[in-house]
Amino acid sequence: MAKTARRSRQLMAVAGAAAVLLAACSSSSKSSSSAAGSSAAAGGSSGNCSATIGFFGALTGDNAALGINEQDGIKLAIDQFQKANAACKVSLTPYDSAGDPAQAPALAQKAATDKSVIAIIGPAFSGESKVADPIFESATLPNVTVSATNPSLGKNGWKYWHRAVGTDNSQGPAAAQYIETFAKKAAVLDDGSEYGKGIADIVRSTFKTDAKVTVTDSESVDPKATDFSSTVNNIKANAPDAVFFGGYYQAGGILAKQLADAGIKATFVGPDGVEDPGFIKAAGAAAEGAILLAPGTPADKIPADFATAYKTLNGQDPGLYSVEAYDAANAVLSGIKAGNVTRDAMETFLGTVDYKGLSVEVKFVSGTNELAGAVTIWASTVTGGKIVSKQPLTITG
Amino acid sequence: MHFSNLIHQFWSLSFDGLNVGAIYALIALGYTLVYGVLRLINFAHSEVFMVGTFGALFATQWMGIPPAALPHRGLAIVVILVGAGLVAMVFSGATALVLERVAYRPLRRRGASRLAALISAIGASLFLQELFAKWRGRNPERFPRIMKKEHLATVLKADIRSDKVIIIVTAVVMMIALDRFVNLTRLGRGIRAVAQDPETAALMGVNIDRVITTTFLVGGLMAGVAGVLYMLYAETTVYNVGFLPGIKAFTAAVLGGIGNLRGALLGGLLLGVIENYGGAVFGAQWKDVTAFVVLVVVLMFRPNGLLGERLGRARV
Numbered sequence: 158m159a160k161t162a163r164r165s166r167q168l169m170a171v172a173g174a175a176a177v178l179l180a181a182c183s184s185s186s187k188s189s190s191s192a193a194g195s196s197a198a199a200g201g202s203s204g205n206c207s208a209t210i211g212f213f214g215a216l217t218g219d220n221a222a223l224g225i226n227e228q229d230g231i232k233l234a235i236d237q238f239q240k241a242n243a244a245c246k247v248s249l250t251p252y253d254s255a256g257d258p259a260q261a262p263a264l265a266q267k268a269a270t271d272k273s274v275i276a277i278i279g280p281a282f283s284g285e286s287k288v289a290d291p292i293f294e295s296a297t298l299p300n301v302t303v304s305a306t307n308p309s310l311g312k313n314g315w316k317y318w319h320r321a322v323g324t325d326n327s328q329g330p331a332a333a334q335y336i337e338t339f340a341k342k343a344a345v346l347d348d349g350s351e352y353g354k355g356i357a358d359i360v361r362s363t364f365k366t367d368a369k370v371t372v373t374d375s376e377s378v379d380p381k382a383t384d385f386s387s388t389v390n391n392i393k394a395n396a397p398d399a400v401f402f403g404g405y406y407q408a409g410g411i412l413a414k415q416l417a418d419a420g421i422k423a424t425f426v427g428p429d430g431v432e433d434p435g436f437i438k439a440a441g442a443a444a445e446g447a448i449l450l451a452p453g454t455p456a457d458k459i460p461a462d463f464a465t466a467y468k469t470l471n472g473q474d475p476g477l478y479s480v481e482a483y484d485a486a487n488a489v490l491s492g493i494k495a496g497n498v499t500r501d502a503m504e505t506f507l508g509t510v511d512y513k514g515l516s517v518e519v520k521f522v523s524g525t526n527e528l529a530g531a532v533t534i535w536a537s538t539v540t541g542g543k544i545v546s547k548q549p550l551t552i553t554g
Numbered sequence: 555m556h557f558s559n560l561i562h563q564f565w566s567l568s569f570d571g572l573n574v575g576a577i578y579a580l581i582a583l584g585y586t587l588v589y590g591v592l593r594l595i596n597f598a599h600s601e602v603f604m605v606g607t608f609g610a611l612f613a614t615q616w617m618g619i620p621p622a623a624l625p626h627r628g629l630a631i632v633v634i635l636v637g638a639g640l641v642a643m644v645f646s647g648a649t650a651l652v653l654e655r656v657a658y659r660p661l662r663r664r665g666a667s668r669l670a671a672l673i674s675a676i677g678a679s680l681f682l683q684e685l686f687a688k689w690r691g692r693n694p695e696r697f698p699r700i701m702k703k704e705h706l707a708t709v710l711k712a713d714i715r716s717d718k719v720i721i722i723v724t725a726v727v728m729m730i731a732l733d734r735f736v737n738l739t740r741l742g743r744g745i746r747a748v749a750q751d752p753e754t755a756a757l758m759g760v761n762i763d764r765v766i767t768t769t770f771l772v773g774g775l776m777a778g779v780a781g782v783l784y785m786l787y788a789e790t791t792v793y794n795v796g797f798l799p800g801i802k803a804f805t806a807a808v809l810g811g812i813g814n815l816r817g818a819l820l821g822g823l824l825l826g827v828i829e830n831y832g833g834a835v836f837g838a839q840w841k842d843v844t845a846f847v848v849l850v851v852v853l854m855f856r857p858n859g860l861l862g863e864r865l866g867r868a869r870v
Contacts, residue, residue: 377837388838390559439694
């Protein structure tokens with residue numbers, strides 16, 4: 158009995174492997190089995206334009222708001238696309254990583270084996286990108302991230318990876334130079350994540366080369382902790398003018414609150430990971446006056462008609478990276494409309510795409526797959542419990 | 555390494571460490587009590603604490619205090635804190651009782667091994683976490699600021715803050731009360747008797763089931779107090795909030811000598827202070843490393859913890 162069970166399992170494994178192999182073969186030839194299936198659903202329109210897009214990022218967990226912003230932007234793009242092209246059936250499959258690099262590999266594998274998914278928007282964060290992207294790469298699954306800003310991601314030679322956002326190589330120096338305009342001493346903290354430590358290190362090295370600001374305290378905190386008292390004590394003793402935190406909004410908010418509670422008057426400065434109303438929710442009154450920087454459109458600069466349509470569909474206001482995700486999704490959708498409904502066809506399409514969106518011009522540098530166009534970094538501040546955009550920054554040097 | 559940090563901010567770091575350590579110590583009591591009586595590590599105790607933090611949150615909601623409310627003053631603070639504390643204690647105490655009934659008692663009745671109870675504990679822990687994740691969602695919830703976190707005095711360069719004073723004092727008072735309860739009351743004598751020798755205790759007419767129920771209940775009530783104090787300080791909770799404090803409290807219990815009430819207090823306070831020193835000297839990322847290195851070193855020289863397993867030992 159046990160033996161037969163084992164044998165049948167082995168058989169199943171062999172059959173499964175064969176199926177994967179077959180699917181892999183057929184997807185490399187132009188007409189894959191899944192594409193053939195969905196062309197029937199499209200009902201004989203001019204060319205095949207039905208496909209599934211995946212979104213990969215945090216939809217739950219401490220920093221879910223950033224992922225939800227993106228997913229809702231993609232939803233709006235697909236909704237509008239469907240209204241304009243009723244013959245095409247495009248659906249969205251969410252892959253909720255909770256922003257956790259430990260959960261990302263299994264989830265990426267799930268996306269990779271679902272052959273109906275021809276492109277991924279995401280992964281949203283840098284840490285999960287580092288582990289998920291190699292899997293997409295071997296599955297030849299094109300992916301476009303609109304918020305994973307760690308520069309080292311672009312140095313892996315990944316062919317199917319694309320970045321429709323500026324990197325921390327522009328965001329980090331912009332933050333450092335902004336701090337240099339008002340501070341003499343600064344503390345630079347991070348959450349130890351791929352993204353957080355990455356951008357904090359860039360800020361540290363910019364301070365070092367510019368030699369205008371002294372770094373008084375430099376450490377990584379545990380983003381899951383809720384007590385930062387040793388860090389707060391160190392910062393208090395050195396009385397810096399600014400505290401930069403490389404990380405995400407939940408830990409940033411609690412940190413900002415504990416700094417303010419200890420009577421520290423330093424200006425809190427955070428990168429795009431902190432720019433979310435969740436930061437204000439976590440920090441309370443301590444959020445007032447904080448400076449937030451991001452290479453994406455601040456919520457109050459989002460075009461009004463986009464914001465209205467977004468809210469009607471999703472029931473909440475757009476946030477950071479909603480517009481960028483919408484743009485990236487539209488770029489992918491324009492490829493689907495042109496009949497690129499296999500992974501390889503989509504990849505070829507993304508190699509030459511030039512789609513002018515509301516915020517970004519989706520066009521990639523051939524070879525590196527980084528965003529081709531110029532990057533604007535916006536500085537915002539928290540006033541009256543709201544994130545208010547201040548000015549676009551120019552980076553010098 | 556920044557030893558100057560430690561020297562310059564020694565008292566400030568100590569005070570902040572005591573604040574967190576007091577919360578660890580209160581949770582540690584639950585581990586230590588149950589271990590003392592049943593020789594069982596109740597790994598679901600971190601979830602008893604988690605339920606307590608939610609109890610405190612619900613209490614403020616029932617009192618109609620929105621998360622963004624302004625801090626209260628005077629008597630209102632006392633009323634809200636005591637109210638939230640009582641609700642948290644009811645929530646945590648009830649959770650501990652149900653856990654004992656559902657996850658441990660059936661196993662004990664059938665004479666299952668301690669390993670089975672341990673697995674049952676881990677299962678109950680995951681069940682409670684996921685239950686709250688499904689019910690409340692996976693996003694952190696905010697607790698209102700009940701009182702202004704006022705700077706009261708500067709003692710030896712340490713900033714003495716009102717909320718931290720409340721936390722430390724409450725925790726120590728609860729500890730003393732519990733210590734008196736176990737040492738002086740009839741029920742307390744039963745707990746000590748069962749801890750010492752369950753069979754003889756049963757022969758002497760001690761109702762073992764009742765003692766065990768009381769032990770879980772008391773541990774749960776203490777976790778409830780820890781829950782409201784934690785909320786007063788951290789002002790946020792989520793379904794897995796218990797994980798880190800739970801591990802730390804368990805460590806504190808072992809450090810002080812598991813099964814020993816005073817050991818839990820000492821271990822908790824010491825752990826809070828040591829990890830703060832470690833954080834200041836080596837950077838915050840080394841906080842936990844310092845705490846666990848100290849634990850290992852202490853166990854090398856005193857395998858039973860600092861004060862030894864005393865709950866079960868006869869009083870001389």
